[in-house]
Amino acid sequence: MKGIELEKAYNPKDFEDRIYRDWDSKGYFRPASDEQSPVHHTYLDNSKNAAVSKYTVVIPPPNVTGVLHMGHGLNNTLQDIVVRYHRMKGDNTLWIPGTDHAGIATQNVVERALKKEGKSRNDLGREKFIERTWEVTHEHHDTIVKQQKKLGNSVDWNRERFTYDEGLSKAVRDVFVTLYERGLMYKGQRLVNWCPRCGTALADDEVDHVDTQGAMYHLYYEYADGSGKIEVATTRPETFFGDTAVAVNPSDERYTALVGKMLKLPLTGKEIPIIADEYVDKEFGTGMVKITPAHDPNDWEVGKRHNLEVINLLNPDGTLNENVPEKYRGLKCEQARKLVIEDLTAAGLFKGEEKMVHSVGHCYRCKTVVEPYLSYQWFVKMKPLADKALKAWRDGEIVFYPRKWENTYCRWLENIRDWCISRQIWWGHRIPAWYCECGETIVSREDPVCCPKCGAGADKLKQDPDVLDTWFSSWLWPFSTLGWPETTEDLKAFYPTTALVTAYDIIFFWVARMIMAGLEFTGKAPFKDIYIHGLVRDKQGRKMSKSLGNGIDPLEIIDQYGADALKFTLSFLCAQGQDILVDNDSFKMGSKFCNKIWNASRYILGNLEGRTLIPVKDEELTELDRWIYSELNKAASAAREALDNYRYNDASSAVYEFFWNEFCDWYVEATKLSFWHGDEHEKDRAVSVLLNILEESLRLMHPFVPFVTEEIYSKLPLAQIVENRKKAGNCSVLSNSVYDGMLINAPYPEPGAGREDKNISLRFDSLKEIIGKVRALRTECGIEPAAKINVALKIEKGSSAEVAREKSDMMSLLAGLSKVEFIDKTPEKAIGTVGSGFEAFLLVDENINKDQLKTRFTKEIEKAQKSCQMSQNKLNGNFAKNAPAEVVQQERDRLAESQQRIEKLEGYLKSL
Structure with a gap:
């Protein structure tokens, strides 16, 4: 037959895009059960004889405003590998693509663009702003899809979903109303995390805690009766205007007599009591803690226990409001802090400050410092849902790979708090709650036409202006993408899904919540296997970020090396549990x-x-x-x-x-x-x-x-x-x-x-070892690969190395030998090496320049001796005392290696 020509040089640009178009256009990404799949007939034949296994994966939807970074490259690659593997195994395989509308992030992108135009969202109005956001969404979506295709993602594009599409919007609304009906959803005034930049509440797990340089400020509060003063400490002195008590531990004998005594709040003249509460650590500081219920989560709980007044000091933009003296109003917290300290100092009520580093919450999107803020918000009661999710894990319904992430999952669920799901932005699912002038709240799957309590028409009803947290739609992703709440054919065929492949940084945001939602609304865990991979970092171990400038664009790698090179490298380096x-x-x-x-x-x-x-x-x-x-x-x-x-x-x-x-x-x-x-x-x-x-x-x-x-x-x-x-x-x-x-x-x-065949494997392992040892001798002696050499072999009788007698022609070919002799005694003028069941000798004859070998070995010995001396000097000095144990051991190993090399090379010289 004719030879088949491949291009001389491997060039992925010649075929990668063409092949991807073929796979997609011919329907190879569809599950075999689809009639449009090219292997549908095979699926039908197989399903007649036995139940065909299914394998379903939903892609972690990337934010629609972003572009794919190397983390996405890793995540998509790992999913693509297992999806292709299961497809080839004959499983009815489906990989669902999609994107996330990313409420806060997307709104930020549009608002930044408007700011450059000298406008704000309020200038456009809600309806026009959402139209503008859809335009940005479509543009970014198209970019992400192109990137995923360049990566080679074998996703079923016919089933692509968006967390803000019509079907998912219906699912979101159904879930909200169902939770409300089941008593798991409520609206109440509580302390929330507030981002002044984004102008919205955040859930606890949307706050990044960053070590920040700050100070502990020591203040004096005077007794109302003028009998003296006490000392308290705070990292935020500007919040003392919201203090409604000072607390001591009830078992602290130093202050037992003071409980109930009144204090005068500095710069205001307002009086607040001293109370007793177990929350106070009597060993920390002075053992007296100022309580500001509206601006600290722990103080909020103390305030509830003692029925303290709650005074909010902040405007939504993070400035101080009318509940502080007039001179501080409208100032940002840091500005007010400086002025407050000046005024306290002038009043003789400021003792001093201690510099310190403490953990400060920042918005996970815009990185602004998050403020504790008193606000009316919608919450989901999480404990009943968390209990089901914990049981599913204990019952083996879900399995983590690697197992260590089970501890993280359990800790979060066991200590879970109610989830604040309302956001004060415009881009997202509008909360399906309406308020009537009569005080009635209507939560409905359909827009109400009248108030069920007073009969007022729809024009008298006002819908809640807030939208839902983005994660409220993505926690439904494994089943909403398959058509839930309708009982679709896809839902019946592919739910529960099989595996989730994601990074460890969203176990709280997404993984645990999906499990809770799946169990609550379908009665089944949404997936069995949970593979948690590490992060892609730079060579220094730093997380890739724009600020560091150390990110790698996967498309640039694909352009340079091809998608296969990127995919194989990432999978080859991806060890379980490691970045x-x-x-x-x-x-x-x-x-x-x-x-x-x-x-x-x-x-x-x-x-x-x-x-x-x-x-x-x-x-x-x-x-x-x-x-x-x-x-x-x-x-x-x-x-x-x-x-x-x-x-x-x-x-x-x-x-x-x-x-x-x-x-x-x-x-x-x-x-x-x-x-x-x-x-x-x-x-x-x-x-x-x-x-x-x-x-x-x-x-x-x-x-x-x-x-x-x-x-x-x-x-x-x-x-x-x-x-x-x-x-x-x-x-x-x-x-x-x-x-x-x-x-x-x-x-x-x-x-x-x-x-x-274990016997054949053993024989060829021996043959490979012999050839490998001979090749190593050639390299040691600096003999060119093309030069032919003569070798003698001393074989142990009955060992697997006897294969060499039968395969001498193969040895000659693969080791570059002109002759192989089988001997019983060690030859003279030969350089030897030892292996399992054999000794191999490179014969120093007319084919080899003995003088060159002597010179080479002598130089190598001198080099190894210098290395030995350096290691001995380090180990005999302060290095061995001061360096870490593992570093000292490395140096000892280096010394032993150099000594062994000297011994081997001296043996070679002796043989010559």
Whole structure:
């Protein structure tokens, strides 16, 4: 037959976009149960005989205002690998894409744009502002979709969803009303986290706590009767205008007699009591704590216990309001703080300050300092939902990979607080609550036409102006994307979903909430497997961010190296429970692997020229063939087991080691003997086996490097391979038969017990060790790879190393030998090395310049001696006393290594 030409150089730009369009347009991303799927007929045939397993994944929806960063690249890659794997396994596989409307973040983007125009959202009005936001949303959505396609995401675009689309909006409204009906939703005045910049409340887990330089300020409060004064300390002296008590611990004997005594609030003359409460730590500071219920969560709880007055000091923009003396009104907190301290000092009521670093809450979106703020908001009662989610974990309905994240999940659920879900912004799901002038609140799935209490018409009803927290729509994502609350065919077929792949930084925001929502509204946990991956960081271990300028654009990596290089590198580095440290050069590794696949395939396909592909039965396989099939079987088994348990780096390593080392560096090289010395039949047989192994290897690697494997697979003479495998009787050493179509839906290699031969593996391991030792000797002696050398082998009788007697021609080929002698005694003038069951000697004869070797070894000994001396000096000095134990041990190991090298090199010189 004719040889099959691949381009000389691997260039992913030649085919990646074309292949993606083919996959998508031909319906390969659809689940097999869809009639439009190209493998629907296979699904029907399989479903007649047995229930077909399903595998469903919902993508963590990226914010519609953003662009994909390397974290998205990792997350999308890991999902794509398991989705492609399960699709090839024959599971009815669905990966649902989508984006998040990202209420606060998206509104911020639009408001910043308006600010540049000299406008605000109020200038536009609510309706026009939302129209403007939709325009931005569509623009950013299109960018994100293009990026995901460049990554190679095999998502079903026909089922793409948006957290603000019509279907999800219906689900959100249904859930709100259902929670209200079940007594799990309420509106009340409580202390909330408030972002003055965004002008909205935030949930507890939307506040980032950052260590910030501050101070502890010490103030004096005078007794109302003029009998003296007390000392209190605070990090925020400007809030003392909202103090309604000073608390002491009831068991603190120093202050027992003072409980009930009145104090005069500085600069105001207002009187407040001294109260007793267990909250106070009597060992901390003076043991007297000012209580400001409207501006501290702990003080809020103390205030409720003692029925204290609650005085809010802040306007929504973070400035001080009318509840402070006039001179401080309208000032930001930091401005007021400076003025308050000046006035307290002048009054003799300021003792001093201590500099300190303390944790300060910041808005997770705009990074503004968050203020505790008294406000009427909507809340979800979380404890009943959390109890169900904890039970689901204890009952094994959900499993975390790795297991350590179960502790984080449990701690948060066990200490959960009610969820503030209302936001004072315009972009998002409007709260479905209406208020009548008669005082009635109406919460409804449909817009009310009248008040059920007084009969007032719709024109008299006012809808709540607030919108729902973005996470209120995304916590429904696993089932709302499938059509809930309607009982759709997709919901019946694909819910519960199978796996969630996400980063650890949204376990609170999203993962736990989805589990709670799934259990509450469907009665089932929304997924079984929860794989929590690490973050992508720079080589210094820093989180990638715009401020540091250390981010890596995945599209730039794809443009430089291709999507496969990015995907393989990330999966290869992704060890369970660990962050990934990368820079731009890291992706060369994935690119080199793709080049290896391309060049090896190009060599094999080029060898088809003039050859006839023939059926190869079991008995016609050489020991070398049986060995590579055994290695393929082990690699397929390892990859499957690792992917089933979300150990991406183990799976990537298994396919890498098999293809690069076992297949390319050993098997393909060794088969050259057949092409050089075999007859025509042997050449046909050898190339037929090579092609079979290549075909299966492409299937093995496809989930990790889908584009390059698909491109090469399309060049294979599949019809001829299929016919020959049928004639060969489906040999036991082969895995599944080939699939005459696109590789994306070909069967994944399926290992079997009969395909591994431990005895052959042992023999070839010995052969590889011998060749490896000889190659190392060549390198040690600086002998050029092309130079032929003579080697003598002393083999232990009965050991697996005796394989060398049978495979001397293979040894000569792979180690660059002109002659192999088998000896019983150690030869003179030889440099030796020892392995399992053998000794190998490089014979120093006319092919080797002995004087050059002596000079080389002498220089290497001197170099190692200097290294020894440096290590000994460090270990004998202060270094060993002061350095960390692990660093000292490293130096000891370095010394031992240098000493062993000197001993080995001196042995070489003696041999010469």
